[in-house]
Structures are given as C-alpha cells and as structure tokens.
Amino acid sequence: MAVDYPEPVRALIAQLKRLPGIGPKSAERIAIWLMQRGADVTGPFSEALEKAGAEVRECGVCGFFSTELSGCAICDGPGRDHALLCVVEQPTDILPLERSGAFRGHYHSLRGKISPLENVGPEDLRIGELIDRVRREHFAEVILALGADVEGEATANYLVEVLGEFDGVRVTRLAHGIPVGGGLENADELTLFRALEGRVGLR
Amino acid sequence: MAVDYPEPVRALIAQLKRLPGIGPKSAERIAIWLMQRGADVTGPFSEALEKAGAEVRECGVCGFFSTELSGCAICDGPGRDHALLCVVEQPTDILPLERSGAFRGHYHSLRGKISPLENVGPEDLRIGELIDRVRREHFAEVILALGADVEGEATANYLVEVLGEFDGVRVTRLAHGIPVGGGLENADELTLFRALEGRVGLR
Numbered sequence: 001m002a003v004d005y006p007e008p009v010r011a012l013i014a015q016l017k018r019l020p021g022i023g024p025k026s027a028e029r030i031a032i033w034l035m036q037r038g039a040d041v042t043g044p045f046s047e048a049l050e051k052a053g054a055e056v057r058e059c060g061v062c063g064f065f066s067t068e069l070s071g072c073a074i075c076d077g078p079g080r081d082h083a084l085l086c087v088v089e090q091p092t093d094i095l096p097l098e099r100s101g102a103f104r105g106h107y108h109s110l111r112g113k114i115s116p117l118e119n120v121g122p123e124d125l126r127i128g129e130l131i132d133r134v135r136r137e138h139f140a141e142v143i144l145a146l147g148a149d150v151e152g153e154a155t156a157n158y159l160v161e162v163l164g165e166f167d168g169v170r171v172t173r174l175a176h177g178i179p180v181g182g183g184l185e186n187a188d189e190l191t192l193f194r195a196l197e198g199r200v201g202l203r
Numbered sequence: 204m205a206v207d208y209p210e211p212v213r214a215l216i217a218q219l220k221r222l223p224g225i226g227p228k229s230a231e232r233i234a235i236w237l238m239q240r241g242a243d244v245t246g247p248f249s250e251a252l253e254k255a256g257a258e259v260r261e262c263g264v265c266g267f268f269s270t271e272l273s274g275c276a277i278c279d280g281p282g283r284d285h286a287l288l289c290v291v292e293q294p295t296d297i298l299p300l301e302r303s304g305a306f307r308g309h310y311h312s313l314r315g316k317i318s319p320l321e322n323v324g325p326e327d328l329r330i331g332e333l334i335d336r337v338r339r340e341h342f343a344e345v346i347l348a349l350g351a352d353v354e355g356e357a358t359a360n361y362l363v364e365v366l367g368e369f370d371g372v373r374v375t376r377l378a379h380g381i382p383v384g385g386g387l388e389n390a391d392e393l394t395l396f397r398a399l400e401g402r403v404g405l406r
Contacts, residue, residue, distance in 0.1 A: 005298070007270070030223060034222075034252070045252055048214045
C-alpha cells in the first residue's frame with residue numbers, strides 16, 4: 001500500500017476541494033501550505049470559518065448577509081431613500097451596486113432567476129416577499145437590476161407582469177450598452193443593438 | 204459610508220486571501236459560497252482545519268507530515284529498504300516519488316535548498332540531521348532527488364562534499380532528460396544537453 005498524507009491532511013484536502021474554483025491540485029497545495037505553517041495559521045482560519053458560518057444569516061427583508069436576528073446594515077442603514085427598491089438576482093449583486101454610488105435606496109435579492117432548464121420557477125424565488133414589500137412599503141420605483149441573459153430577461157418580464165397590479169409604481173431596468181472602458185471590438189452584436197437603441201443625445 | 208459585508212464575512216475573506224493562489228476576487232467568491240451554504244458546510248471545514256493544524260506535525264526523522272509523536276507512516280512503515288535514503292527539498296516531494304513506485308527506501312526532507320539570494324545557507328536546512336542519519340543508519344546509497352535548478356544543483360554539490368567523509372556510501376542523483384510524454388520541441392537546450400549526455404544504449 002502506497003503511503004499517503006495522514007488522515008487529518010486528507011480530510012482537509014477533501015474540504016478544500018469542495019470550494020468553487022479549487023481543483024484537486026490546488027486543494028493539495030493549499031493544505032500543505034497550511035500544514036507547513038501549523039496551528040498559528042489554521043487556528044484563526046478555523047475560527048473565522050466557524051464564526052462566519054454560525055453568525056451570518058440572510059436578512060429576512062432584503063436577502064443580504066446579516067449578523068442581526070432581524071434586519072441588516074442596509075435595511076436599517078441611515079440615509080436610505082425609501083422610495084426606491086432595486087431587485088437583484090443574488091445577495092452578492094448588492095455590494096457592486098452599492099459601491100457604484102449611484103443608488104441609495106433599498107434592495108431585494110430574489111435568490112436566483114427563473115430558469116425552466118434548471119427547474120427554477122417563480123415560486124422558488126423570493127418573489128412573494130417582493131410583492132409583499134411593494135404592497136407594504138409604497139415604493140415609487142422598482143429597478144430591475146437583473147442579468148442581461150435569457151433567464152434574467154424572463155425573470156424581468158415576469159416581474160413586470162406581477163408588479164402591474166400596483167398602480168403608481170414605476171418599474172425600470174438597468175441600461176444596456178457598451179461597458180465603460182471597453183472598445184466596440186469587444187462588444188457583441190446584441191449589446192451594440194441595445195447600445196444604439198438606447199443612444200443618448202449629446203446636444 | 205458604503206455598506207460592506209458583515210464583519211465575520213470580511214474576517215473570513217481576509218483568511219482566504221492569505222492562501223496560496225487565492226486572490227481577493229476568489230476569496231470573496233469562496234466566502235460568499237460558504238455563507239450561502241452556512242454552518243452545514245463551514246462547520247466540518249472549520250473542524251478539519253483545526254484538527255489538521257493541531258494534530259499534524261513534522262516527523263523528526265524524515266520531515267514528512269505525521270500525526271505520531273515520533274516517527275511517521277514512512278519511517279515506521281513495513282517493507283522499507285533500509286539501505287536506501289532519498290534526499291528531497293520539501294516534504295511535498297515525497298509523495299510524488301512514493302507514487303512512482305520506483306523507490307521503497309527512506310526519505311529525508313531538507314526543508315528547502317541552499318539559496319544565497321534568499322539568505323538560505325546549509326545551516327538553515329536539515330543537513331545536520333541528514334549527516335547524523337547517514338552516520339547512524341548505515342545507508343548503502345544516498346539519492347539526491349533535488350530540483351534541477353541552480354539552487355538544487357548548489358545544494359547537491361554541497362551534499363556531495365559533506366557526504367564525502369562517509370566511505371562506502373554511494374551518492375547519486377536523479378537522471379535528467381526529456382519528460383515522458385513530452386516532445387523535443389518543448390525541451391530547453393540544457394535538458395537536451397543532459398538527455399544526450401545521459402543517453403541509454405538500446406542494443
């Protein structure tokens with residue numbers, strides 16, 4: 001029988017291999033790196049993992065990450081515009097929008113998008129919660145910040161329909177166009193089509 | 204002040220960023236993946252890390268990873284050839300050699316190589332331990348399985364010198380040549396030079 005790493009090292013490699021973007025080779029390299037540094041490094045790492053896993057939950061309102069039992073740093077944050085709601089697919093979409101500085105309203109993560117191929121229907125998403133919020137919180141505008149792929153568009157179309165019952169609530173979507181800093185040569189035809197359609201007058 | 208992830212998530216991202224080959228983007232992606240799965244995944248991962256960090260140490264004899272207080276699965280393994288010692292730079296070099304199936308002797312990890320540029324001299328490596336072992340364990344042959352780079356060669360030259368005092372101990376190094384499965388077009392000139400020098404008669 002060939003010698004292998006001691007069992008605790010193999011168990012650690014197995015855990016590392018599960019992480020997204022970490023293959024078997026990387027998992028082994030990282031485990032060995034950790035073993036060569038020992039408990040001074042694995043201890044704090046292990047604690048950070050346990051603490052984050054135990055303390056971080058999904059905000060019941062917007063779906064962002066929170067350490068509070070109810071609410072979160074965004075829902076309860078100061079200076080928020082209560083007239084605006086931005087709907088995103090994933091909680092991870094929230095921080096990039098927040099960092100853009102262009103939006104100071106509230107967010108709502110759907111936790112996915114409608115995808116018949118992956119058996120994800122409207123009932124699997126946080127759409128019921130969205131409708132409850134729109135009914136209760138009287139937003140003036142709901143911005144759909146969904147992906148520009150087929151599933152994102154299908155989700156947007158569905159939301160436009162179900163939000164149609166709320167008179168006086170404007171429903172908008174993000175602009176499509178050329179990414180800032182990107183040349184025309186990198187844009188696909190559909191992006192160019194949308195960029196032309198949405199052209200903006202300069203004078 | 205812009206909103207950021209809750210503190211436990213940021214602490215976890217900081218730990219992940221320290222790992223080799225994990226950049227800030229990957230660290231964030233992995234942390235979010237873990238947060239979306241929660242304690243069912245972070246718990247076992249955290250435990251595996253803590254256990255490995257606490258239980259795995261360096262074998263005092265060969266330098267491989269071990270969970271024993273003294274010795275390891277290789278030094279104390281059955282069916283080992285006590286006449287052969289294979290010297291490697293790192294404990295991670297041991298398993299690839301072991302998996303080759305070509306060697307069933309003992310190993311000795313130096314924990315590095317002589318590198319004046321990085322201020323690593325012979326006294327920083329496990330060379331004293333190597334000399335003690337060769338004196339005590341009466342190996343017939345010491346195989347230097349070191350890297351074929353400048354530092355590996357310098358280390359090999361140094362070891363040939365210090366092992367010179369032991370009459371009757373053969374000192375050898377791994378063959379240099381074309382990697383199996385590799386075409387000539389990928390081999391550099393020095394490798395081809397060594398491959399020619401070390402050519403093997405076929406009939």
